[in-house]
Amino acid sequence: MIDVVVLFFLLGLFARLVGSDLRLPEALYETLSIYLLLAIGLKGGIELSRQPLAALAPQVLACMALGFVIPFVLYPLGRALKLAAADAASLAAHYGSVSVVTYAVASAALARQGIAHEEHAALWVAVMEAPGIVAGILLARWGMRQVSTDSTAAPAGSWGTLAHDVLFGKSVLLLAGGLLIGAVAGEAGTKPIEAVFVTPFKGVLALFLLELGLVAGGRLAELRRFGAAVAVIGIGVPPLLALAGGAVGVALGLSTGGVALLATLAASASYIAAPTAMRIAVPQANAALSITAALGITFPFNLVVGIPLYIELARRWAG
Amino acid sequence: MTLAKHDKTLLVILAEAAIEKALVRDARERGAQGWTVTEVRGAGRSGVREGAWEADRTIELQVICDEAVADAIAAHVLQAYAPNYAVSMTFSRVQVLRPERF
Numbered sequence: 001m002i003d004v005v006v007l008f009f010l011l012g013l014f015a016r017l018v019g020s021d022l023r024l025p026e027a028l029y030e031t032l033s034i035y036l037l038l039a040i041g042l043k044g045g046i047e048l049s050r051q052p053l054a055a056l057a058p059q060v061l062a063c064m065a066l067g068f069v070i071p072f073v074l075y076p077l078g079r080a081l082k083l084a085a086a087d088a089a090s091l092a093a094h095y096g097s098v099s100v101v102t103y104a105v106a107s108a109a110l111a112r113q114g115i116a117h118e119e120h121a122a123l124w125v126a127v128m129e130a131p132g133i134v135a136g137i138l139l140a141r142w143g144m145r146q147v148s149t150d151s152t153a154a155p156a157g158s159w160g161t162l163a164h165d166v167l168f169g170k171s172v173l174l175l176a177g178g179l180l181i182g183a184v185a186g187e188a189g190t191k192p193i194e195a196v197f198v199t200p201f202k203g204v205l206a207l208f209l210l211e212l213g214l215v216a217g218g219r220l221a222e223l224r225r226f227g228a229a230v231a232v233i234g235i236g237v238p239p240l241l242a243l244a245g246g247a248v249g250v251a252l253g254l255s256t257g258g259v260a261l262l263a264t265l266a267a268s269a270s271y272i273a274a275p276t277a278m279r280i281a282v283p284q285a286n287a288a289l290s291i292t293a294a295l296g297i298t299f300p301f302n303l304v305v306g307i308p309l310y311i312e313l314a315r316r317w318a319g
Numbered sequence: 320m321t322l323a324k325h326d327k328t329l330l331v332i333l334a335e336a337a338i339e340k341a342l343v344r345d346a347r348e349r350g351a352q353g354w355t356v357t358e359v360r361g362a363g364r365s366g367v368r369e370g371a372w373e374a375d376r377t378i379e380l381q382v383i384c385d386e387a388v389a390d391a392i393a394a395h396v397l398q399a400y401a402p403n404y405a406v407s408m409t410f411s412r413v414q415v416l417r418p419e420r421f
Contacts, residue, residue, distance in 0.1 A: 026358075029372060161340075170373075215371050222366070275374030279337035283403035288366060291374055 003109050006303050008206040012213020013300065017220070024211045032208040033272070037171055039197045039204075040104060041178020042190060044122025048179060049186040056123065059252055063124045066248050066266055068131035070241060071096040075139045077237070081229040083289075085143030089136050090278045090285035094294040095237060096132020097270030100125055100171060101212065102299065104205055106264040106307045110257045115311070117257025126175040128265055130166050133277045137162070140282040162281050171273045212299070219296030226289050234297025238267035242310045250317050260307075260314035267306055269294035325418035329381060330389040332396060333359070334406045335368075336376035343380070345395055350388040352421055355381040365405035377405075383413060383421045 015022045048056075071092035078088030103125050110117050166172065182190060190197070223231065245266025249259035271294045279287050334342060339356060346354060359379045360370040368377045382392065393408050400406050415421055 023371075026370060211371075215375075218367075218369065218371070272373050276337055279335065279374065279404075280341075283400075287374065 002304070003105065003112060005105055005108060005202060005206045005209050009209040009213040009216075009300070009303055012210040012215075013217045013220075014213075016214045016217025022214065024207075024214070029208075029211050032204055032211070034170070034174060035197075035204055036104060036201075036208060037100060037174035038178045039201050040100060040122045040125065041175040041180075042182040042193075042197050043178075044120045044126075045179040045182020045184075046187050046190055047119035048123065048183040051120070056120065059124065059254075060127050062248055062252055063128050063262070063265075064131045066245060066262075067096050067098070067128040068135045069096075070244070070266065071132055071135040071139055074233075074237065075143070078229075078233065079143075081232065083229060084284075084286075086140050086282050086285040087289055089140035089143055090282050090287070091233065091290045091293060092139060093133050093136020093278050094269045094271070094274040094290045095241065095298075096135050097130070097274040098125055098128045098132075098265045099268035099270055099294075099299060099302075100175070100272070101205070101208065102268035102302050102307075103261065103265055105209070105303055106261055106310070107257075108202060108205065109307050109311060110260060113311070115257045115260070115314075116255055117261055118255060121258065121261050122175065123179060124262065124265060126172060126179060129172050129175070129270065129273050132270070133166055133274055133281075136274070136278060137281045140278075140285065144284065162277060165280065166273060166277050169273055169276065209303075212295075216295050216300055219292045220300075222288055222292045223296060226292055230289060230293045231297060234293040235301050238269075238298050238302055238306050239309065242267035242306065242313060246310065246313050246317055249314070254318065256314045256318045258314075259318040260311045263310040263313055264302065264307055267298075267310065268302055269298045271295040271299065322416060324414035324416060327383050327413055327415050327418065327421050328386045328389040329383050329411045329413040330392060331409045331411075332380040332382075332393075332406065333361075333408070334378060334380065334396075334400070335404050336378045337374070338400055338404055339378050339380070342396065342400075345399070346380070346382055346392050349391045349395065351382045351384050351392065353383070357381075363405065363407065368405070383415065385421070 074092035074095055075088050078091050242263040246259050246263035249262035275291055278285060357379045358370060359377050360368055368375055370376045
């Protein structure tokens with residue numbers, strides 16, 4: 001059975017495809033995304049308060065390495081599919097980084113199926129956001145140096161401003177902030193805010209997915225502009241990345257749910273942090289191309305087909 | 320009673336929200352004393368920008384200043400951002416009451 005939150009996503013997608021006038025106010029989108037990031041962080045943080053942090057170092061390092069390596073694998077693939085250097089690098093960065101909402105849907109699916117997972121997994125999400133973006137920027141700068149030496153248009157940001165924008169950008173700040181608050185306050189400390197941040201979580205996720213369905217539907221219409229390469233990457237790449245993520249999860253000795261989550265994170269593509277960062281760092285890249293792949297194709301694919309697949313993978317490898 | 324009015328240039332820059340910070344910084348460096356930013360949505364040669372989520376936002380940056388300052392800002396934007404970002408700029412003559420503020 002398809003998870004109820006995914007049905008909301010499909011409703012949004014449908015509304016967009018039939019040209020409905022449904023539109024969620026932008027302020028609501030903003031509020032919901034802040035809520036989700038904080039709530040996910042808090043949940044992970046509460047779990048962090050229960051265990052020694054040093055023991056988690058191998059997981060953190062492995063997650064960061066995974067996020068960093070993915071773009072280096074995808075870049076040659078993008079080039080082979082005739083994408084320009086900047087486009088291939090930008091696309092690779094989107095897949096190296098992660099989608100928090102895809103993670104949230106996967107963990108909801110696990111909960112519904114009664115599969116336990118490491119509750120501190122939000123920590124993995126927080127540390128996997130940035131490495132893929134950094135790798136993508138390195139690839140872009142290297143790749144464009146190969147094809148031309150002209151630098152007429154200066155990039156809008158130095159490494160310093162970029163680091164600032166990624167590390168203190170909304171998603172990492174709220175996730176890491178939530179983790180920290182949860183870790184400091186612990187279970188007892190966060191009890192008073194449970195009614196806001198824990199209980200209604202899934203309902204809020206459903207509403208957010210309705211909005212994302214509308215947005216993704218809009219990107220889907222752009223598909224014609226980019227042709228087969230983007231569709232091939234959008235659908236073909238996530239399951240392969242999930243295999244890599246799952247393998248890392250097994251090597252780390254994670255639970256079945258943990259392996260499924262890491263596979264999902266590896267397979268997911270960022271559509272919040274990465275597009276903004278890449279726009280500034282690699283302005284030559286066609287932003288619509290990466291976003292169409294990440295949000296128009298991969299996100300719906302992971303929600304409907306990918307996550308059940310990755311859970312099954314985890315069952316076989318770690319069950 | 321007729322108020323004393325002074326001519327100034329209103330420079331309006333429509334651009335992707337991603338470069339808002341850079342635009343504001345560059346405008347200030349070139350002599351803009353104040354600016355107003357609003358979020359907008361619309362479409363153009365770069366496609367439809369609905370402003371529905373982070374990477375899809377568009378801003379309108381308004382700067383009222385001397386013509387020379389507006390020209391300096393616009394020339395820089397044209398050179399630094401226009402090749403790769405969705406940017407459009409318009410100029411209009413406006414009248415202000417307290418010219419030293421702009």
